Amino acid sequence: MLTIRLISPSEKRLQGIVYVSNYIVISILLLMWIMSIQRRIILPKTRALFLCIGILFLYWSFARTMRYTVFYGDIPAMILVWYSYYFPIILIPLFGFYVSVSMDKSEHYNLPTTLKLLLIPAFALIALVFTNNRHSLMFVINRYDMVIREYKYGIIYYVIAFWVSSLILLTLHILFEKCMLKTRNDKIVLPFIIIIFGVIYTVFYNSNHNHFIVKVLDLNTAFTFFYVAFWEACIYHGLIQSNTLYREFFTYSKQDTSIIDYQGNVRYCSSPLTSPDRKTIDDLILNRTYILKNKRQYNIQSISGGYVIWQEEMSEVIKMLGKLSVINEELKNDISLIQTRMELQSKKVAFEERIRIYDLINTKTKKQINSIKHDILTISNRESNDGEENIDLWKKINFTAIYVKRCSNMILISQDKEQNAPQNFEIHFYETINNLRENGVSCTINNTIDSDISFETVLNIYELIYNFIEPVFFDINQLYIYLSSSKDNYFVKFISDVNAGKLIDLNYFSNLSYNIDTDDDLFIMKVNFNRR
Structure with a gap:
């Protein structure tokens, strides 16, 4: 049985000031962290998960403040807000687990469907918490008023505790495994130290409710601090891809690259000896295009907060261009000859195709044309051209000629295979x-x-x-x-x-x-x- 004395009415105003002040400070820090994450994290899916975590922390702090200020004294409302704590408590470790799985993955990586299905038990647990007044499987409340709050934990509470601890342990296991596989043992020390301090403070908080530190730094604020610090340590050591390690990146870069601000001041440079001079930087910013200078090509591209300038050695390219110009002249002559041959071949093919069609028409209509010739010859050999027999032959010639014409027409059309x-x-x-x-x-x-x-x-x-x-x-x-x-x-x-x-x-x-x-x-x- 857990018995907790709520603050007395005489302490309400002071306690309210403390909670509101605490909420304002935490909210400002969380908002600054969320904006910083959105600017620093490269992978969009990881960025979205951190945004969800930050919003859940903001809600948790907001709910605690509302419970002991606006809703203080309204027992049903205080209980409902108390239940709503478990919305972030259940989801934050799950989203953190998703972040650990997404480490070292490409921007096109999608979480497996089996992991996405974990949202179903998460929301089922949340539903069980919010319906506790019906079944008392989360908390068995004996007394809840402005003086005494007596309750004991039900089976759902221990299921949630197992859920949260399991996800946190899985997150640490994945982090440790990825660091060991890539021989980055030194980068895992700081995140684990932060977790150890968080565990120590949790034990201290639960065993010293009346200690001054516990009254100043409640468990919600401490958990927020340690959780954010854990992920910031991971970002700092490069376990999560971010755009804040320019200096280390340029240390290993073999490309002559400089990052400058909008005023043209060099902020990062891979090699100070080959950094472009001020006049070159000003010309690049003004023209926004590449510049060829001393057999080197200077390129510029806009980025957030300034520009990136990189150099390319062009001496080999210039030599190659000289060779290519000579080859180009030779190819022009060869291409001209090839084009002439292709035109002749095309004409030959067209001519052969025309002959083939003519031969096909001749084959199909040869008999009829000969018949027409024979009938015309017969008519010409007769003394009179007006006889009935001649008229019949002209009718037959006309009938046969129509066949020759229509047959030739259909042969030409039939050459289109499609x-x-x-x-x-x-x-x-x-x-x-x-x-x-x-x-x-x-x-x-x-x-x-x-x-x-x-x-x-x-x-x-x-x-x-x-x-x-x-x-x-x-x-x-x-x-x-x-x-x-x-x-x-x-x-x-x-x-x-x-x-x-x-x-x-x-x-x-x-x-x-x-x-x-x-x-x-x-x-x-x-x-x-x-x-x-």
Whole structure:
């Protein structure tokens, strides 16, 4: 059972002054430390963790002050503020543990998910503390008034004590392990001495409640001081990356570098013998660009509070530039020759491609062109050019010429391997269909192919249609063409009023799969070929 006498009303004003004064001093120091951390710590995630620690310390001090000033005498409010102490008590060691894990890591390092999950039990413990009035697992309060406060600790209190001590020990273990692995034993001495003094003071505080030092420096203030001092010792010895070790950094630097303030005064310099003179510094600040001087290049870059100037030896670079200028002239001649060869090669390739296309067109239309020549020759050999037979031949020549034109057009388009035919590709056949209609043939085409199809396939379909119509050109009166497809095949179905089976060249269709049927004086032929 723990029994503590609260301050009497007569002591309230003096005690309030002490708490407010203590809070103001601690808050100012903590705010200065937080701003200093934000300026000094390099890694953004470590900087954020220290910011959280600083804010939690500020809240802890604020809560203690409010408890014994503003809320003094309001027992329920004092109890609730007392519970809120454990918000920073539980989270500060956890964030400190996160800082120790992040030591010596890159700026892109992220804490493992398993460690982030530690926030769940942390907030669960906080919730148990704030709900103590319902279950009394944290504190079993027998009496709490303005004279006597009697309570004993519950199981949650010891769980929290284990939580805090375990995280602090893990933090020290990680710190010790990293120092041992990198043979930096001397840098771990000061942080451990601070921890030892903190433990000693905690024992002294709990065993001497009425001592003068205990009344002046309460445990909250002492813990804040020792915890901040511990991390400052780590920063001082370089265990946490900061930007305050310029002088030590320049001691080991082989780069001629200087850091100057806005007035041009040199603050840090890696080598005083090679430090730029005042005129060079003024020119660099004025122009904000590099300067070449005595075979050395001086560069400048703005930083917080001033500028950094670094030098680069350019003598080897100047020699190399001289050699490169000679090589450059030689390369210009070689490049000119290479460009000429490439242009000739490009023209040759274009010419060969043009010949290939012409040969392809000739192969596809040679038979039809010869047929046109033969029909024209036949007409010219006849005595009269106005006979009915000549008119029929001119109609056939026109029909064949349309095929040659459309076929050549589709061959040219099909050379673009990335371009597919539109879904209404049957428009390429309309000129032939319209020609048949002008010659008295009732012709209809219906396309139900709704998938992508190459122009090469469209050309094959068009060639198939031509080879069906051409032999029956003078005999057909009605023709229906139906285009469809399945997963693996394309289908072209012809329905005509003429028995085309006796007239068409079946040798052409022998390489394709087809079937022929007749129905009520109609001739039906269905041709299918593989999509591939």
